[in-house]
Amino acid sequence: MSSQYKSVLPIALRAAQVKRIILHWTAGSHVASALDRRHYHFLTEWDGSPGGSKIVSGKYQISANDSTSDGDYAAHVRRLNTGSVGWAICGMAGARERPFHAGRFPIQSEQWFLTAKGIAELCLFYDIEVTSKTVLSHCEVPEELGVPQAGKWDISRVPFIQNLSWTALNDNFRGLVKTAMQDIMESKEPEETEETIVDPLYRPRVTLDPDTGLVVDIPAGVVPNVDFRSDLIRIYRKTI
Numbered sequence: 001m002s003s004q005y006k007s008v009l010p011i012a013l014r015a016a017q018v019k020r021i022i023l024h025w026t027a028g029s030h031v032a033s034a035l036d037r038r039h040y041h042f043l044t045e046w047d048g049s050p051g052g053s054k055i056v057s058g059k060y061q062i063s064a065n066d067s068t069s070d071g072d073y074a075a076h077v078r079r080l081n082t083g084s085v086g087w088a089i090c091g092m093a094g095a096r097e098r099p100f101h102a103g104r105f106p107i108q109s110e111q112w113f114l115t116a117k118g119i120a121e122l123c124l125f126y127d128i129e130v131t132s133k134t135v136l137s138h139c140e141v142p143e144e145l146g147v148p149q150a151g152k153w154d155i156s157r158v159p160f161i162q163n164l165s166w167t168a169l170n171d172n173f174r175g176l177v178k179t180a181m182q183d184i185m186e187s188k189e190p191e192e193t194e195e196t197i198v199d200p201l202y203r204p205r206v207t208l209d210p211d212t213g214l215v216v217d218i219p220a221g222v223v224p225n226v227d228f229r230s231d232l233i234r235i236y237r238k239t240i
């Protein structure tokens, strides 16, 4: 008996020249529109119910961005689309930066965590080391990669984590990606002896430590709580 990680991606990954992954929000609703799908390789939707997040793929293959000279690629970032995977979390239509207001479609913590898992799979497949220059939000592009982006502020704030600078927030996200990568690697090892009963409805409160990047204080009643690690454990132990 062994447990296996089940991919959260909607498609099998293929060879491509990936240099970095850039995270966005769509500034739309919780569902990807046809226009959204043209601009991003992957999108994380939410159907409005707890556990109702899913990753969908966009119009273009990742390899469409190996070269952008043909004009046929996912355009999600200014002057940096070559080698850049575009991943958008669906939501944030009508959001305002200052004072922060998330609008009618606030992105959800479960979309955030699921996106981290999906990006972890990309990092493993394309052998990308997780740094602020290789896994970053659109808002970090000017500072980290030196390419101005006309005031794009995705993703500098999320409604379910308060009082973090955008750097801390995105470091936090990179911490989730790294943890997911470790979990995926470990889940590929056979587990012979462990016997675990996991309640599928078990959703422990996430507590986030700014140092380790793994704990968030989510205001009660704002969003469902999803524990990233136990969620993964639940997913791959289903197969034992």
Ligand SMILES: [Zn+2]
Pocket: 023, 024, 025, 076, 138, 152, 154
């Ligand atoms: Zn963006």
